[in-house]
Amino acid sequence: MTQLQKQRILVVDDEQAMRELLTDLFEDAGYEVSTAADSFSMNRALEEKPCALVILDLRLKGEDGLMLARELRKDSSIPIMMLTGKGDETDRILGLELAADDYLMKPFNNRELLARVRAMLRRTTELSLPQIRKEDSYSHQRYSFDHWVLDLTSRELFGPDGAVESLTYAEFGLLEVFVQSPNRALSRDQLLELSRGIEADVFDRTIDVLILRLRRKIEPNPKQPRYIRTERGLGYIFTAAVTQC
Known part of the structure; x- marks a missing residue:
């Protein structure tokens, strides 16, 4: 991989030792790495040069990592991997609900982190490459529902008014599974495997949080979902009439 082809990872962590460890890990794997210790240096790094993924510590000194992730998500769909030394599941759920695409608790296994980052970047690359052929509308594979x-x-997801609805890659992957398997009850494990891949080490509530996020974006009334229904004891089912167009 040449220098021009290298994907850039931004590591945001207030511990110098952690920044150095992650820099060595990702550079040895062939990535370009930038680091930041706080929100100011994070924003400056993002302005200076585009990056493919952000690894963000939830427990930055004097700052709320969850708030930073939410602010970043407002303006960008860049994948966010959250890191924290606290094993509280509430943090994991809250982090995913706010903005993050994946979560890993410190201390972590370097090989596991690298594998999950590679999976996220691979999916992100798959999202961007088709844009080169965007003008070739006849080659597009589309599904419509309501x-x-x-x-x-x-x-891309186009709403009833024709506007593009912003989805993270995890949300898009989940909706893709649903439109390709309508009216079929799918367990959380099936949804995780089909939408995120078996490389992702996640917990059961991940799907619940992603469902919540999707419902907020596509359901007329998220509290009374029309499309993504809960099947008690089974999982979820996408009940919309889907056609390929």
């Missing part, structure tokens, strides 16, 4: 259109080629 005036929504999911374009699997350009990786």
